[in-house]
Amino acid sequence: MRIEVLSYPFDPWEEMRRHQAMFDAGRGVFGACASFVGTLRDSNEGNSVHAMRLEHYPGMTDKYLNTIAEEAGKRWSILHLLILHRVGELQPGDPIVLTAVWSAHRASAFAACQYLVEELKSRAPFWKKETLAEGERWVEHNTPGT
Amino acid sequence: MSIHVKFFASLRERLGREAQEIEASEGLTIGALWCVVSGTDCLPTNVLAALNHEYATPDQRVRDGDEVAFFPPVTGG
Numbered sequence: 265m266r267i268e269v270l271s272y273p274f275d276p277w278e279e280m281r282r283h284q285a286m287f288d289a290g291r292g293v294f295g296a297c298a299s300f301v302g303t304l305r306d307s308n309e310g311n312s313v314h315a316m317r318l319e320h321y322p323g324m325t326d327k328y329l330n331t332i333a334e335e336a337g338k339r340w341s342i343l344h345l346l347i348l349h350r351v352g353e354l355q356p357g358d359p360i361v362l363t364a365v366w367s368a369h370r371a372s373a374f375a376a377c378q379y380l381v382e383e384l385k386s387r388a389p390f391w392k393k394e395t396l397a398e399g400e401r402w403v404e405h406n407t408p409g410t
Numbered sequence: 411m412s413i414h415v416k417f418f419a420s421l422r423e424r425l426g427r428e429a430q431e432i433e434a435s436e437g438l439t440i441g442a443l444w445c446v447v448s449g450t451d452c453l454p455t456n457v458l459a460a461l462n463h464e465y466a467t468p469d470q471r472v473r474d475g476d477e478v479a480f481f482p483p484v485t486g487g
Contacts, residue, residue, distance in 0.1 A: 390486025
């Protein structure tokens, strides 16, 4: 399990490949992997987004990411999971969040991955401030997941 | 007793500070602490509170050395 808040850009596909290689090394111990990658869109609520700044609450954010992962581990049979979340300055197209779950079968992988994303978005303390042509704007709420 | 208070995101900008130390009397609730630091009445529904890195309700009481944070709804992911 790896859970980390990153202050620098990351490549989600490379991070998944590296994490999988670390615990599996081509042996085939898992039967399913489900992942979610959230990236910064270049528009929001009718405005062009030029950049975004993400802030968090050191200590509490890490605590909640770990809590959410532990809850998923109790509800589903998970072999490994990976959660990475950016803070700092982001440009459109930059990955914001990666959640990935490896399990024996797809049902656990899909369900746990969705749980991680939805719980992270509603409970982990992160805040987004967009830079628009018109100025800066705090994002006040997330879009519903379903 | 001494309470360490933190503010985040739009709330930090609105209040013009990111942290402050409060000398308070025993039995102070999170809701009453909000009144002291913000100069307003009840804790609004769009302001969340955390006590020592756990979400907290306005009726929870603080103790000496506690860290309390106030912040707007979270928007990660």
